[in-house]
Amino acid sequence: MDKEAQENIIKLLSEGLRQDDRKFDQFRDIEIELGVVEMAEGSARVKCGGTEVIAGIKMKLDKPYPDSADRGMLMVNAELTPLSNPRFESGPPSIESIEVARVIDKGLREGPAMDVKKLCIEVGEKVWSINVDVCPINEDGNLIDIGGIAAIAALNNARFPAVDKDGKVNYKKKTDQKLPIDDEPLPVTIIKIGEHLIVDPTENEVAVLDARLTFIFRKDGKLCAVQKGGEGSLSVEDIKKMSDMAEQTVNQNRKILEKVLK
Amino acid sequence: MENKENNKQESKLLVKDRDVVVPGQVLAEGFDFLPSYGTYRDNENILADKLGLIHLEGKVIKIIPMAGRYHPKRYDVIIAKVTDIGMNAWRLNINSAYGAMLSSKEVGGGGGYGSYPQKGNLSKIYKIGDYLFCKIIQVSGQNLVDVSTNGPGLRKLYNGRIIHVNTHKVPRIIGKKGSMVNLIKQATDCKMVVGQNGIVWLQCEPKFESIAVRAIRKIEEESHIPGLTNRIKEFLEKETGKKLDITTKDEKVNNEVKNDI
């Protein structure tokens, strides 16, 4: 870690200041646009400060897993490539992209965002398999939160493709049937730098964090996933404060999302 | 009927001074004009070969580049980051197509470390990740760049903030005879070092840091709009509540070497 960069940020934080003049509990402005990739079954673009992410939904018919023969499948993937930020390398998925994908996935799965039983067409034989791919175009920190919003927005935007009489998916025809969405699990990540807690970190802030904590909340305010990141530690006091901060923030973000989904 | 047309084609200039031009854009027709840096001749036309601003000097058409990484030049003062340490030298990132080397013989006393460091103790002087304010002493044919921290004001920079700016905007950030840098320093009491390679180091009191950074970003964005110095002065006055003077120190401002100690 660049110790000097961290010291400089801590110096600002000690005076209640952030590099971009935001308050500690202030998210950058969020813009959500649905259906930007018309050809995909669903999509959404979310811009938040210098981070811009497109999430796309692809669906297919597949055989279910043997231990969940009556349930459809949901998979989340994050493609972190040099397109959005030169610090990402091309090649096999980095641990960072894996964590982003798995945390968003956990929130959607545990929420649960949708009733995957309703994705079953024939028990043990045929179910819908939903793929969510999160691809940043610009990256300036906080991919889990922004990717998480994009994923939920895209799932809401999604419509089932038509299935023709021999059971094949016709991707060129969309029905107006939505996914069986029951909830909108939204992540909020709080990071700790020194003794300070801040929300929606930029790339510079992420680079000097000691620890981070992501909370994923359901619509009813219950938690459905928590993930700690970073090599530093958190006191119980920290965790309490972070959970409160996250709860405040998620409510604001939810309002923004709901306005767009109407 | 014989065509007694004048064979010499009429020369025509298609751009004016300070126009933005893009690669492949036709700048002039005819042989009266001469292609210079950033332009080339294609039959009777002169075309641009990079993104930049037109600069006309009589019949000579030149382009001042607006984009692209820093191109190292001898005697430039830059801010470099240590990326590797060898037996006798440090390897540095200078925000260019190439890295640079600092030989242990070229270490200055400015950082209080003494001029003749012992071999093998290089990391005690500058370690990986350190930012150094240094001077380019040599650019070889193979684009090997040698730098030195042996000179007035040259030293390791610490306890500050590093920001990256467009290397082509550095002259505007410094201003004529340092006028712009001086405005920012007056307003914010910041220490500032501007590297010609597009890296700026700032040491400010927390409440002024953001103002200084925003002033620099504003300069970058509006550098092409006339009246910049006055606009920055107004911006800084509004942000800090101070009354400012546009001073142009007539001392030989080798950019920031004087401005920072």
Next chain:
Amino acid sequence: MTYKNRLDGRKIDETRKITAKAGVIKKADGSAFFKIGKTWAYAAVYGPKDFHPRFMQDPTKGVLRFTYAMMPFSGMGERVRPGPNRRAKEIGMVSGNALKKVVNLDDFPNAVVDVVVELPQADAGSRCAGICAASIALADAGIPMTDMVAAVAAGVVDDTVCLDLTYEEEHYPEFAKEKVDSEDVADIPVAVIPSTGEVTLLQMDGIMKKEQLIDAIKLAKKKCNEIAEIQKAAIHEKYKGN
């Protein structure tokens, strides 16, 4: 000439709607997007910069490295599995070659210029869109280049040479509304340096008469001159007010 009424009503030499914008990826040295119809390509350029691994360096000049990828949700049918893929590698190679003639990296031996192209949506003509976006991005990055490179896919549908085929036109017999005289369809991506007329990308997939190839290239060349103006305008737009 039997294919007179194009499926989407366009004229024979008309492309789908084009939009282009420069400077869209802030952390890149240069960037752009280029959208033609539904096909949408982003390009980011990084460099010139240090090139690793060492053995790939060229001591005489800088190297241009082009990577092309479709985002998993970008395709017409099933999801495109991310990861190394032969088609993408080939497109990367021919696209890089399309640009190398104009780009001058003589001043940057041992360095690399990385061009990263990704498509959120691909509806035919994707490699051409990628090349168009990359060209704008390279200029935006201040890379020395003698000209832009414009690219468009020409094609042959029902014995007719036309421009910028959609997916349906590439599979015309399936989608035809009228009687089809010839079931042959060809897709011909072409890249051109507008100031010299030189062709730097040429591929053909499908079945066509040899004589039609030159007509197709000529049609593409003409359109590429127009496309180059759109590319240049995108950069001028970014620097408006300068």
